[in-house]
Amino acid sequence: MGKQNYIECERRGLEKLINFRLPHNFYTIGMVIIGAAIVMMFVRAFALEGDQNVLKEVLRKLLLVGMLLMSIAKDKDEDEMVVKLRMQSYTYAFIAGVVYALIMPFVDYGVSNALKAEGEAFHDIGDFQVLLFMLMIQLLCFHALKRMR
Amino acid sequence: MENTIKVERAILNLTQGDLAEKIGVSRQTINSIEANRYVPSTVLALKLSEVFGKPVNNFFKLSSDD
Incomplete structure (x- = not known):
């Protein structure tokens, strides 16, 4: 690999890292996940009985994943x-x-x-x-x- | 940084939306550049230069606090 190619390759790699963002569709997906997680949180709190600690943790993680998707999706x-x-x-x-x-x-x-x-x-x-x-x-x-x- | 993009745009009879479309940014970005709230990158400045058909120095000037 020539020196110029190596520099170009490094530049492209850096550009990919700097410009990393998800497509805009992921913003909507994130919103849907958040909505579903919040609804399920209410259902768990008021409709379900018994020990629901695992579900509670899963829903919390889902909420964070949804917000993360909204955060890193392109405008x-x-x-x-x-x-x-x-x-x-x-x-x-x-x-x-x-x-x-x-x-x-x-x-x-x-x-x-x-x-x-x-x-x-x-x-x-x-x-x-x-x-x-x-x-x-x-x-x-x-x-x-x-x-x- | 000061600029005369609004004047250049008026000479070409372009709206903010038209100019935004030509250089691939949002109308709000053009508005912010014109109001000196945002200093564009070199790439964007050169795209503006291409649209206006003038060197960048003609419509961007350094101000005293730069």
Whole structure:
């Protein structure tokens, strides 16, 4: 392989990595998955009886998968500005996620102990809560930034 | 960065939508570029140059804070 071919090959590889996004159809698929997961969560909470911990976990994961698909699917009219806005929304989501994970355990502990004499013990928040929060912030920021452009 | 895309567009009698379609971006992106809210990439600047038939320097100028 010549030097030029090697450089071209590297450039294409980098471009593929940088431009990785799913087709716009996945946005709709993500919305359907989220809708189905939320409906099933209500059904599980109010209609089903007995121990449903496995179903609860599966539905939580489904919700995250749906939001992830919405997050990484291309916009209907995707252009370089939309790409930049999406990158910015990931930055905000990352910052918000870190701050949330740092502060929320103290808020939970404080509120719980302020309301009850013997409140909850101090504990870290779960991965589901952090990921859900980050994905929500990303989607909200992305749509807010798009409206502002 | 300042630009005179709005003027160039008016000379060619193009709407934001027409120009957006010609260079393959959304109308909102053209609006943001015209309002100096977004600085386009070199690729987009060269596409604009091709549509307007003028060098990029003719409609993009560095401002004092660049």
